[in-house]
Amino acid sequence: MAFPACYFTPFDPFRAFLPIRHCLVLALSLVLFSCKKDVPTKQNYRTAEHLLLGNPSNATANTNARANYLVEREPYALAYNADKGIANWVSWHLDATWLGTAERQDNFRPDEALPMGWYRATPSHYTNSGFDRGHLCPSGDRTGSQSDNQATFFMTNIIPQASDNNQGPWQELEAYCRTLVEQGNELYIIAGGLGEGGTGKNGLANALADGKIQVPAFTWKVILVLESGENDLSRINTSTRLITVLMPNRQGVRQKSWGTYRISGDELEMKTQYDFISNVPAAVQATIESKVDEINVQ
Ligand code: MN
Numbered sequence: 001m002a003f004p005a006c007y008f009t010p011f012d013p014f015r016a017f018l019p020i021r022h023c024l025v026l027a028l029s030l031v032l033f034s035c036k037k038d039v040p041t042k043q044n045y046r047t048a049e050h051l052l053l054g055n056p057s058n059a060t061a062n063t064n065a066r067a068n069y070l071v072e073r074e075p076y077a078l079a080y081n082a083d084k085g086i087a088n089w090v091s092w093h094l095d096a097t098w099l100g101t102a103e104r105q106d107n108f109r110p111d112e113a114l115p116m117g118w119y120r121a122t123p124s125h126y127t128n129s130g131f132d133r134g135h136l137c138p139s140g141d142r143t144g145s146q147s148d149n150q151a152t153f154f155m156t157n158i159i160p161q162a163s164d165n166n167q168g169p170w171q172e173l174e175a176y177c178r179t180l181v182e183q184g185n186e187l188y189i190i191a192g193g194l195g196e197g198g199t200g201k202n203g204l205a206n207a208l209a210d211g212k213i214q215v216p217a218f219t220w221k222v223i224l225v226l227e228s229g230e231n232d233l234s235r236i237n238t239s240t241r242l243i244t245v246l247m248p249n250r251q252g253v254r255q256k257s258w259g260t261y262r263i264s265g266d267e268l269e270m271k272t273q274y275d276f277i278s279n280v281p282a283a284v285q286a287t288i289e290s291k292v293d294e295i296n297v298q
């Protein structure tokens with residue numbers, strides 16, 4: 001009686017590799033399972049944080065939107081205005097997870113995310129201009145990792161800022177925001193420049209780089225303050241604190257308290273023609289945007 005030949009095969013590749021095949025299937029399942037767990041990815045989630053409360057000028061990542069071009073990256077979102085050579089606004093979420101021990105990277109550089117052929121500011125355009133390379137999203141708000149910090153040095157996050165504004169009340173307000181976070185809050189912040197013509201160390205200027213970079217007449221910031229927690233949008237109500245400031249972009253203000261520059265959200269919306277925190281229910285927006293923050297800050 002003859003047995004099928006295979007029974008006598010001393011080495012059956014199919015059977016011999018069966019345990020390995022099982023291992024491969026198991027490994028593949030683990031990979032797939034862990035991928036599924038990561039949707040949405042951490043990076044997507046962090047990018048989405050910054051526009052949770054709204055997109056103030058309805059900026060889009062469409063190359064036709066030259067004056068309102070949306071750039072979303074992990075540490076912040078911004079609307080670039082190619083006609084002004086600076087951002088209309090930068091928006092970012094600030095909570096304790098963004099603060100760490102990364103050092104200031106100081107690597108100012110052109111923003112490679114801008115469409116080909118668009119003007120890109122370079123750090124040297126500010127040299128000897130009489131204006132600081134002023135951050136909208138501060139370096140100090142992005143110390144969780146080296147790459148987060150480096151992203152704040154793209155020139156699209158920079159405006160020509162009078163040093164007395166930048167190193168005076170503007171910097172005081174940046175520090176105050178981080179103090180609020182240390183005290184257990186999380187913030188939604190939007191910042192930008194308004195108008196044309198600032199006064200730096202060399203006097204009044206409307207623009208740098210042969211007219212390619214507009215010098216704003218004012219700097220502004222909107223800060224929504226929440227106790228740290230989850231489901232942020234749903235926790236905003238008529239008693240939520242909203243801080244709005246508008247500061248002149250000129251020398252001579254270094255000793256001023258940032259608190260003296262507070263205005264209502266409504267006033268800034270009127271002046272900028274942006275709609276801040278537009279994802280907040282209209283009635284709540286109306287109430288908190290009508291007030292001027294009055295909490296004693298000095
Ligand atoms: Mn600064």
Ligand code: MN
Pocket residue numbers: 269275276277278285289
């Ligand atoms: Mn609004």
